[in-house]
Amino acid sequence: MRWRARLAAAILAAAAVGTALAVEPGAPAPAFRLPALDSHEQVGLADYRGRVVLVDFWASWCGPCRQSLPLYDQLRAGFPATDFAILAINLDEEAADAKAFLREHPVKYTTLQNPQGDIAKAFGLSGMPSSYLIDRDGIVRQRHVGFEPADVDALKREITTLIGQPAHAS
Amino acid sequence: MRPDPRTLLLIAVVLLAGCATQPVQPWERGRLARWDMRWDPDPLQAAMTQHTYFSKEGTAGEIGAAGGGCGCN
Numbered sequence: 001m002r003w004r005a006r007l008a009a010a011i012l013a014a015a016a017v018g019t020a021l022a023v024e025p026g027a028p029a030p031a032f033r034l035p036a037l038d039s040h041e042q043v044g045l046a047d048y049r050g051r052v053v054l055v056d057f058w059a060s061w062c063g064p065c066r067q068s069l070p071l072y073d074q075l076r077a078g079f080p081a082t083d084f085a086i087l088a089i090n091l092d093e094e095a096a097d098a099k100a101f102l103r104e105h106p107v108k109y110t111t112l113q114n115p116q117g118d119i120a121k122a123f124g125l126s127g128m129p130s131s132y133l134i135d136r137d138g139i140v141r142q143r144h145v146g147f148e149p150a151d152v153d154a155l156k157r158e159i160t161t162l163i164g165q166p167a168h169a170s
Numbered sequence: 171m172r173p174d175p176r177t178l179l180l181i182a183v184v185l186l187a188g189c190a191t192q193p194v195q196p197w198e199r200g201r202l203a204r205w206d207m208r209w210d211p212d213p214l215q216a217a218m219t220q221h222t223y224f225s226k227e228g229t230a231g232e233i234g235a236a237g238g239g240c241g242c243n
Contacts, residue, residue: 003176007183061203091197120197128196 022124025141029055029134030122034112037090037098043112045087049138052084052162054155056131057120059091060101064147065129071152073107078156083163089114091128133158136167 023030033044045053056072058065069088076086086109090098093115102111114120123132126145133142133155142158144151194202201207210216 003180007176007180057197059197059200061200091200093200097200117195117197121195125196128199130196 022126023122023132023140023143025143027140029132029138029140030119032089032114032119032122034089034114034119037095037102037111037113043087043110045134045138048085048087050136050167051082052136052159053134054084054086054131054159055123055134056086056088056129057091057123057125058088058129060097061092062128065101066105067149068129068147069102069105069107071149073109075152075156075159076107076109079159079163084159085109087112089119091115091117091120133162135162135165 029045031045033042035041036043045055054072056068058069072086076084088107088109088111090111090113092098095113095115098111098113123130129147131144132140135141141162205211
Protein backbone atom coordinates (compact mmCIF):
# COMPACT_ATOMS: atom_id res chain seq x y z
CA MET A 1 0.00 0.00 0.00
CA ARG A 2 2.89 2.30 0.62
CA TRP A 3 3.62 2.80 -3.06
CA ARG A 4 0.04 3.98 -3.56
CA ALA A 5 0.53 6.65 -0.94
CA ARG A 6 3.73 7.67 -2.71
CA LEU A 7 1.90 7.77 -6.03
CA ALA A 8 -0.86 9.94 -4.54
CA ALA A 9 1.76 12.29 -3.13
CA ALA A 10 3.48 12.47 -6.51
CA ILE A 11 0.19 13.27 -8.30
CA LEU A 12 -0.59 16.02 -5.78
CA ALA A 13 2.89 17.46 -6.16
CA ALA A 14 2.52 17.37 -9.96
CA ALA A 15 -0.79 19.25 -9.71
CA ALA A 16 0.67 21.87 -7.38
CA VAL A 17 3.56 22.76 -9.69
CA GLY A 18 2.85 25.76 -11.86
CA THR A 19 -0.05 27.20 -9.91
CA ALA A 20 0.78 30.78 -9.02
CA LEU A 21 -0.74 32.40 -5.96
CA ALA A 22 -2.83 35.44 -6.80
CA VAL A 23 -2.71 38.59 -4.70
CA GLU A 24 -6.09 38.80 -2.99
CA PRO A 25 -7.75 41.99 -1.73
CA GLY A 26 -6.59 42.66 1.83
CA ALA A 27 -3.02 41.57 1.13
CA PRO A 28 -0.13 44.02 0.77
CA ALA A 29 0.73 44.78 -2.86
CA PRO A 30 4.00 43.16 -4.00
CA ALA A 31 6.78 45.73 -4.10
CA PHE A 32 8.32 46.48 -7.47
CA ARG A 33 10.74 48.88 -9.14
CA LEU A 34 10.75 48.96 -12.92
CA PRO A 35 12.15 51.09 -15.73
CA ALA A 36 9.78 53.62 -17.25
CA LEU A 37 8.82 53.05 -20.88
CA ASP A 38 9.85 56.49 -22.12
CA SER A 39 12.94 57.11 -19.98
CA HIS A 40 15.54 55.16 -18.06
CA GLU A 41 14.08 56.26 -14.78
CA GLN A 42 13.27 53.51 -12.29
CA VAL A 43 9.88 53.90 -10.68
CA GLY A 44 8.49 51.84 -7.82
CA LEU A 45 5.19 51.45 -6.04
CA ALA A 46 6.88 52.74 -2.87
CA ASP A 47 7.25 56.17 -4.56
CA TYR A 48 3.45 56.43 -4.43
CA ARG A 49 2.97 55.42 -0.80
CA GLY A 50 0.33 57.61 0.84
CA ARG A 51 -1.70 57.87 -2.36
CA VAL A 52 -4.41 55.62 -3.73
CA VAL A 53 -2.85 53.84 -6.71
CA LEU A 54 -4.37 51.91 -9.58
CA VAL A 55 -1.82 49.46 -10.97
CA ASP A 56 -2.88 48.51 -14.48
CA PHE A 57 -1.26 45.65 -16.39
CA TRP A 58 -1.69 45.94 -20.16
CA ALA A 59 -0.17 45.00 -23.51
CA SER A 60 -0.47 46.36 -27.04
CA TRP A 61 -2.01 43.09 -28.29
CA CYS A 62 -4.78 43.16 -25.67
CA GLY A 63 -8.09 44.15 -27.29
CA PRO A 64 -9.88 45.72 -24.30
CA CYS A 65 -6.80 47.86 -23.58
CA ARG A 66 -7.75 50.05 -26.55
CA GLN A 67 -10.77 51.09 -24.51
CA SER A 68 -9.26 51.04 -21.04
CA LEU A 69 -6.25 53.32 -21.57
CA PRO A 70 -8.17 56.44 -22.75
CA LEU A 71 -10.79 55.92 -20.03
CA TYR A 72 -8.14 55.47 -17.33
CA ASP A 73 -6.49 58.68 -18.52
CA GLN A 74 -9.80 60.51 -18.01
CA LEU A 75 -10.25 58.79 -14.64
CA ARG A 76 -6.78 59.97 -13.53
CA ALA A 77 -7.61 63.55 -14.47
CA GLY A 78 -10.73 63.44 -12.30
CA PHE A 79 -8.83 63.26 -8.99
CA PRO A 80 -6.10 65.40 -7.39
CA ALA A 81 -2.63 64.04 -8.22
CA THR A 82 -1.74 64.14 -4.52
CA ASP A 83 -4.54 61.66 -3.75
CA PHE A 84 -4.68 59.33 -6.71
CA ALA A 85 -2.22 57.98 -9.27
CA ILE A 86 -2.26 55.37 -12.01
CA LEU A 87 0.83 53.25 -12.53
CA ALA A 88 0.65 51.23 -15.71
CA ILE A 89 2.82 48.17 -16.26
CA ASN A 90 3.25 47.20 -19.88
CA LEU A 91 3.92 43.51 -20.57
CA ASP A 92 4.87 43.66 -24.25
CA GLU A 93 7.99 41.73 -25.17
CA GLU A 94 9.01 44.55 -27.50
CA ALA A 95 9.01 48.06 -26.05
CA ALA A 96 8.50 49.40 -29.60
CA ASP A 97 5.03 47.76 -29.74
CA ALA A 98 4.04 49.49 -26.51
CA LYS A 99 5.39 52.86 -27.70
CA ALA A 100 3.48 52.59 -31.00
CA PHE A 101 0.29 51.80 -29.05
CA LEU A 102 0.82 54.80 -26.76
CA ARG A 103 1.28 57.09 -29.76
CA GLU A 104 -2.20 56.00 -30.86
CA HIS A 105 -3.70 56.07 -27.36
CA PRO A 106 -1.62 58.59 -25.41
CA VAL A 107 -1.92 58.71 -21.61
CA LYS A 108 -0.49 61.19 -19.13
CA TYR A 109 0.24 58.72 -16.33
CA THR A 110 3.48 56.78 -15.93
CA THR A 111 3.93 53.53 -17.83
CA LEU A 112 6.58 51.05 -16.72
CA GLN A 113 7.89 48.12 -18.68
CA ASN A 114 8.13 44.53 -17.52
CA PRO A 115 8.80 42.35 -20.59
CA GLN A 116 9.95 39.45 -18.38
CA GLY A 117 6.54 39.44 -16.69
CA ASP A 118 7.99 38.66 -13.27
CA ILE A 119 5.92 41.39 -11.61
CA ALA A 120 2.79 40.10 -13.37
CA LYS A 121 3.66 36.73 -11.89
CA ALA A 122 4.16 38.25 -8.42
CA PHE A 123 0.65 39.73 -8.65
CA GLY A 124 -0.67 36.39 -9.95
CA LEU A 125 -2.41 37.79 -13.03
CA SER A 126 -5.20 35.53 -14.25
CA GLY A 127 -6.14 37.52 -17.36
CA MET A 128 -5.42 40.58 -19.45
CA PRO A 129 -5.90 43.37 -18.72
CA SER A 130 -5.77 43.24 -14.91
CA SER A 131 -5.89 46.13 -12.51
CA TYR A 132 -5.29 46.38 -8.78
CA LEU A 133 -6.59 49.22 -6.65
CA ILE A 134 -4.16 49.86 -3.82
CA ASP A 135 -4.99 52.06 -0.81
CA ARG A 136 -2.82 54.69 0.88
CA ASP A 137 -1.19 52.01 3.04
CA GLY A 138 -0.15 49.82 0.11
CA ILE A 139 -2.88 47.23 0.67
CA VAL A 140 -4.65 45.77 -2.38
CA ARG A 141 -8.34 46.62 -2.00
CA GLN A 142 -9.75 45.53 -5.34
CA ARG A 143 -8.67 43.25 -8.15
CA HIS A 144 -10.22 43.48 -11.58
CA VAL A 145 -9.69 41.19 -14.55
CA GLY A 146 -10.82 42.27 -18.01
CA PHE A 147 -12.28 45.63 -18.91
CA GLU A 148 -15.70 47.03 -19.78
CA PRO A 149 -16.27 50.79 -20.11
CA ALA A 150 -19.06 50.44 -17.52
CA ASP A 151 -16.49 49.30 -14.93
CA VAL A 152 -15.12 52.83 -14.64
CA ASP A 153 -18.09 54.20 -12.65
CA ALA A 154 -17.74 51.57 -9.92
CA LEU A 155 -14.00 52.15 -9.89
CA LYS A 156 -14.54 55.90 -9.50
CA ARG A 157 -16.78 55.32 -6.46
CA GLU A 158 -14.25 52.96 -4.89
CA ILE A 159 -11.39 55.43 -5.45
CA THR A 160 -13.47 58.22 -3.84
CA THR A 161 -14.06 55.99 -0.81
CA LEU A 162 -10.39 55.06 -0.52
CA ILE A 163 -9.23 58.67 -0.86
CA GLY A 164 -11.48 59.46 2.10
CA GLN A 165 -9.65 56.97 4.28
CA PRO A 166 -6.47 58.49 5.76
CA ALA A 167 -3.26 56.46 5.75
CA HIS A 168 -2.37 54.75 9.02
CA ALA A 169 0.69 56.28 10.64
CA SER A 170 3.62 54.00 10.07
CA MET B 171 17.22 -7.01 -13.98
CA ARG B 172 13.83 -5.69 -15.03
CA PRO B 173 12.73 -2.45 -13.36
CA ASP B 174 9.74 -2.55 -11.06
CA PRO B 175 6.66 -1.31 -13.02
CA ARG B 176 5.54 0.61 -9.93
CA THR B 177 8.78 2.53 -9.90
CA LEU B 178 8.31 3.29 -13.59
CA LEU B 179 4.79 4.57 -12.91
CA LEU B 180 6.05 6.75 -10.09
CA ILE B 181 8.75 8.22 -12.33
CA ALA B 182 6.16 8.81 -15.08
CA VAL B 183 3.90 10.76 -12.70
CA VAL B 184 6.80 12.84 -11.41
CA LEU B 185 7.81 13.62 -15.02
CA LEU B 186 4.22 14.65 -15.71
CA ALA B 187 4.88 17.72 -13.58
CA GLY B 188 7.32 18.85 -16.25
CA CYS B 189 4.36 19.51 -18.54
CA ALA B 190 2.72 21.74 -15.92
CA THR B 191 5.66 24.02 -15.28
CA GLN B 192 5.42 26.03 -18.49
CA PRO B 193 1.77 26.91 -19.12
CA VAL B 194 1.30 30.02 -21.26
CA GLN B 195 0.60 32.84 -18.84
CA PRO B 196 -2.00 35.55 -19.61
CA TRP B 197 0.76 38.11 -20.22
CA GLU B 198 2.64 35.80 -22.61
CA ARG B 199 -0.06 35.67 -25.27
CA GLY B 200 1.34 38.43 -27.46
CA ARG B 201 2.39 36.08 -30.26
CA LEU B 202 -0.80 34.04 -30.00
CA ALA B 203 -2.83 37.24 -30.36
CA ARG B 204 -1.20 38.16 -33.69
CA TRP B 205 -3.65 38.27 -36.58
CA ASP B 206 -1.60 35.80 -38.62
CA MET B 207 -1.99 33.25 -35.83
CA ARG B 208 -5.75 33.01 -36.42
CA TRP B 209 -7.39 30.08 -38.14
CA ASP B 210 -8.95 32.54 -40.58
CA PRO B 211 -6.69 35.53 -41.11
CA ASP B 212 -9.46 37.28 -43.06
CA PRO B 213 -12.93 36.88 -41.49
CA LEU B 214 -14.71 38.29 -44.57
CA GLN B 215 -12.92 35.89 -46.91
CA ALA B 216 -13.72 33.00 -44.55
CA ALA B 217 -17.43 33.92 -44.48
CA MET B 218 -17.55 34.07 -48.29
CA THR B 219 -15.79 30.72 -48.64
CA GLN B 220 -18.24 29.14 -46.22
CA HIS B 221 -21.21 30.64 -48.02
CA THR B 222 -20.02 29.19 -51.33
CA TYR B 223 -19.37 25.86 -49.65
CA PHE B 224 -22.93 25.62 -48.27
CA SER B 225 -24.45 26.62 -51.60
CA LYS B 226 -22.45 24.06 -53.56
CA GLU B 227 -22.90 21.25 -51.06
CA GLY B 228 -26.57 21.99 -50.50
CA THR B 229 -26.06 21.67 -46.78
CA ALA B 230 -27.78 23.54 -43.99
CA GLY B 231 -26.14 25.02 -40.94
CA GLU B 232 -22.64 26.17 -40.24
CA ILE B 233 -19.50 24.15 -40.29
CA GLY B 234 -19.15 22.80 -36.78
CA ALA B 235 -22.72 23.75 -35.87
CA ALA B 236 -23.96 22.53 -32.52
CA GLY B 237 -26.73 19.97 -32.47
CA GLY B 238 -27.14 16.26 -32.48
CA GLY B 239 -28.85 15.81 -35.84
CA CYS B 240 -32.36 16.37 -34.53
CA GLY B 241 -32.99 18.93 -37.27
CA CYS B 242 -34.23 21.46 -34.74
CA ASN B 243 -31.61 24.13 -35.17
